[in-house]
Amino acid sequence: xxxxxxxxxxxxxxxxxxxxxxxxxxxxxxxxxxxxxxxxxxxxxxxxxxxxxxxxxxxxxxxxxxxxxxxxxxxxxxxxxxxxxxxxxxxxxxxxxxxxxxxxxxxxxxxxxxxxxxxxx
Amino acid sequence: xxxxxxxxxxxxxxxxxxxxxxxxxxxxxxxxxxxxxxxxxxxxxxxxxxxxxxxxxxxxxxxxxxxxxxxxxxxxxxxxxxxxxxxxxxxxxxxxxxxxxxxxxxxxxxxxxxxxxxxxx
DNA sequence: TCCTTAATAGTAATGATTACTAATAACAGT
DNA sequence: ACTGTTATTAGTAATCATTACTATTAAGGA
Numbered sequence: 001x002x003x004x005x006x007x008x009x010x011x012x013x014x015x016x017x018x019x020x021x022x023x024x025x026x027x028x029x030x031x032x033x034x035x036x037x038x039x040x041x042x043x044x045x046x047x048x049x050x051x052x053x054x055x056x057x058x059x060x061x062x063x064x065x066x067x068x069x070x071x072x073x074x075x076x077x078x079x080x081x082x083x084x085x086x087x088x089x090x091x092x093x094x095x096x097x098x099x100x101x102x103x104x105x106x107x108x109x110x111x112x113x114x115x116x117x118x119x120x121x
Numbered sequence: 122x123x124x125x126x127x128x129x130x131x132x133x134x135x136x137x138x139x140x141x142x143x144x145x146x147x148x149x150x151x152x153x154x155x156x157x158x159x160x161x162x163x164x165x166x167x168x169x170x171x172x173x174x175x176x177x178x179x180x181x182x183x184x185x186x187x188x189x190x191x192x193x194x195x196x197x198x199x200x201x202x203x204x205x206x207x208x209x210x211x212x213x214x215x216x217x218x219x220x221x222x223x224x225x226x227x228x229x230x231x232x233x234x235x236x237x238x239x240x241x242x
Numbered sequence: 243t244c245c246t247t248a249a250t251a252g253t254a255a256t257g258a259t260t261a262c263t264a265a266t267a268a269c270a271g272t
Numbered sequence: 273a274c275t276g277t278t279a280t281t282a283g284t285a286a287t288c289a290t291t292a293c294t295a296t297t298a299a300g301g302a
Contacts, residue, residue: 002248002299023289038251043290045249059180062259063289076220085220092227094211098234099197105228106213113219123268123279144258159282164259183290184258 009033010045014055020065020075020084058084058105074106080115130154131166135176141186141196141205179205179226195227201236 013029014021021029027042046066049055058065058075065084074087087108094101111119134150135142142150148163167187170176179186179196186205195208208229215222232240 004249004299006250036251038253040252040291041250047291057182059182061178061180061185064182074215076217076222078220079223087215087217089217090213090215092211092213094195094208094229096197096208096210096229096231099199099206099229099231100237101197101229101231102200103230105230106225107227108215108217108220108222108225110217110220110222110224116221125268125280127281157282159284161260161283162281165280168260 006030006034006037006041007045007048009037010042011049011054014049014066015068018068018070018086020058020067022063022065024063026066058107060084074108076108076110076112078112078115079109080111083112083114085112127151127155127158127162128166128169130158131163132170132175135170135187136189139189139191139207141179141188143184143186145184147187179228181205195229197229197231197233199233199236200230201232204233204235206233 009030010026013026023039023042023046026046027037027039030037030042046055046057050057050066054069056067056069058067060077060082062082071088074090076085076087077083078085087106090106092104092106094104130151131147134147144160144163144167147167148158148160151158151163167176167178171178171187175190177188177190179188181198181203192209195211197206197208198204199206208227211227213225213227
């Protein structure tokens with residue numbers, strides 16, 4: 001495993017924000033720094049970072065989003081505008097005697113505050 | 122909204138099992154009953170049933186899976202064999218003052234019992 | 243500096259899902 | 273039951289995120 005400037009850049013872009021970026025956005029940002037970077041390279045690096053547990057993948061109905069590893073938290077996805085909001089205020093307890101659990105994804109679905117307001121208007 | 126035999130069939134296939142079927146499997150089963158049914162029709166009906174809250178969509182890394190609406194439960198997806206296992210033994214509490222929550226998806230990731238055993242061999 | 247080979251850039255391919263359109267069939271009104 | 277309207281379907285083309293492929297480049301150890 002070699003450390004390339006492409007890997008460092010993709011990692012830095014994800015960790016430069018608390019937003020949840022998709023591969024295309026990361027690619028567009030990366031091109032500003034390394035114009036020759038390839039979209040396929042971004043995808044390959046994203047897979048590698050996820051496998052190494054350095055980046056979190058959020059699977060949605062359309063495209064995947066990528067997030068920094070942070071305090072463990074859940075996500076709220078608005079069914080109207082598809083915005084993703086971090087959720088910290090929850091507790092989860094579980095028992096799983098048979099299977100080994102490495103991680104979990106908790107995603108709430110509904111209508112966000114902004115869309116709720118716009119509906120009333 | 123009209124009730125067609127295609128809609129009834131797709132619904133019945135999903136409710137005939139506790140398995141989590143993908144669109145292609147549902148299509149293949151449906152063809153046994155209605156050979157002329159179209160894959161696009163299956164997708165359209167699946168979207169409709171999900172929107173109506175009659176069927177549950179489980180988004181995974183590759184293709185979506187569909188499940189009957191049942192006692193609310195979580196899922197465990199094995200990272201090795203991609204098997205999906207229903208999980209009932211958990212408790213979740215949350216506060217969401219700003220957003221309206223309609224539903225949540227809870228997915229555990231890890232290694233299932235079968236794959237764990239096979240690794241040891 | 244040199245060599246090995248992992249990683250990249252660029253592009254073609256894949257595969258799930260959706261869009262489109264002419265033909266069909268629910269079903270409300272008669 | 274018959275008819276007309278129009279939602280739905282079958283079949284296929286298109287879309288779009290992601291992956292595969294390959295010649296070229298560049299980490300990084302010796």
